[in-house]
Amino acid sequence: xxxxxIDIKFNHLAQIAAKLHNDAIxxxxxxxHALEAQEKQKVIQDDAVDTGFMVNSIQAQQVDKxxxxxxxxxxxxxxxxxxxxHQPARNFVEYSVAIIGPQYIAAMNRxxxxxx
Amino acid sequence: xADELDVMxxxxxxxxxxxxxxxxxxxxxxxxxxxxDVAPQGATFPYIVFSSLAPNDVSAVGxxxxxxxxxxxxxxxxxSQSFGGNLTTLADAINTQLHGDSGLSGVASxxxxxxxxxxxxxxxxxxNNGIAYRWKGAIFNMMAQVT
Numbered sequence: 001x002x003x004x005x006i007d008i009k010f011n012h013l014a015q016i017a018a019k020l021h022n023d024a025i026x027x028x029x030x031x032x033h034a035l036e037a038q039e040k041q042k043v044i045q046d047d048a049v050d051t052g053f054m055v056n057s058i059q060a061q062q063v064d065k066x067x068x069x070x071x072x073x074x075x076x077x078x079x080x081x082x083x084x085x086h087q088p089a090r091n092f093v094e095y096s097v098a099i100i101g102p103q104y105i106a107a108m109n110r111x112x113x114x115x116x
Numbered sequence: 117x118a119d120e121l122d123v124m125x126x127x128x129x130x131x132x133x134x135x136x137x138x139x140x141x142x143x144x145x146x147x148x149x150x151x152x153d154v155a156p157q158g159a160t161f162p163y164i165v166f167s168s169l170a171p172n173d174v175s176a177v178g179x180x181x182x183x184x185x186x187x188x189x190x191x192x193x194x195x196s197q198s199f200g201g202n203l204t205t206l207a208d209a210i211n212t213q214l215h216g217d218s219g220l221s222g223v224a225s226x227x228x229x230x231x232x233x234x235x236x237x238x239x240x241x242x243x244n245n246g247i248a249y250r251w252k253g254a255i256f257n258m259m260a261q262v263t
Binding site: 086 | 155167170172185187189191238240242244249251
């Protein structure tokens with residue numbers, strides 16, 4: 001009776017999984033720093049800089065491997081971002097997320113494609 | 117020629133003016149206190165302000181622009197220390213008028229709003245020269261095409 005089968009000569013699945021994991025961590029960090037840079041750029045582009053405190057305080061901080069927070073230390077930043085009763089919104093948060101978010105998703109998709 | 121942001125802005129104003137709950141509080145027609153980006157100095161409260169936050173084009177191969185996505189902040193503003201009362205009435209009416217629409221062909225002059233739905237609620241407090249103001253509304257995802 002004829003039979004067929006596959007002989008596994010190498011098993012690199014563990015290494016592939018580890019590399020994918022580490023690359024995903026790196027892409028997440030890259031996206032967080034890109035978001036920080038984009039927010040700073042937008043604040044400067046909108047001429048929303050007075051003392052420079054807010055724009056300099058925009059920082060990406062790592063929470064864990066796949067969690068980063070991009071925030072800033074200026075208590076008035078929501079009023080810059082969303083406007084006041086006298087000033088229009090000079091939005092830098094949603095604007096930047098809308099740019100960097102799709103780039104991050106595309107980068108993660110590329111990682112998955114490369115590992116196939 | 118109107119661009120996609122004009123189409124979405126027109127859609128927002130038209131929808132808000134179509135609500136009796138809103139016009140009862142901010143006025144109607146050309147006198148409606150619905151402003152883009154910033155209210156004029158000394159505007160009577162309450163009023164509504166709306167702003168474009170994050171416009172992005174949806175493009176195809178070549179120089180073809182299919183549509184534009186955007187997030188719009190639409191907020192009611194009162195001179196008060198409370199998020200309730202007229203502020204809540206206006207915020208609820210804003211949500212009713214702008215949330216959950218899709219396939220909105222021909223709803224705005226110069227183009228189509230393809231969809232409009234709430235991304236997240238919004239509220240903020242502001243104190244200016246010792247006077248308290250409250251804002252309440254929502255951020256809406258929208259997509260529009262010019263025709």
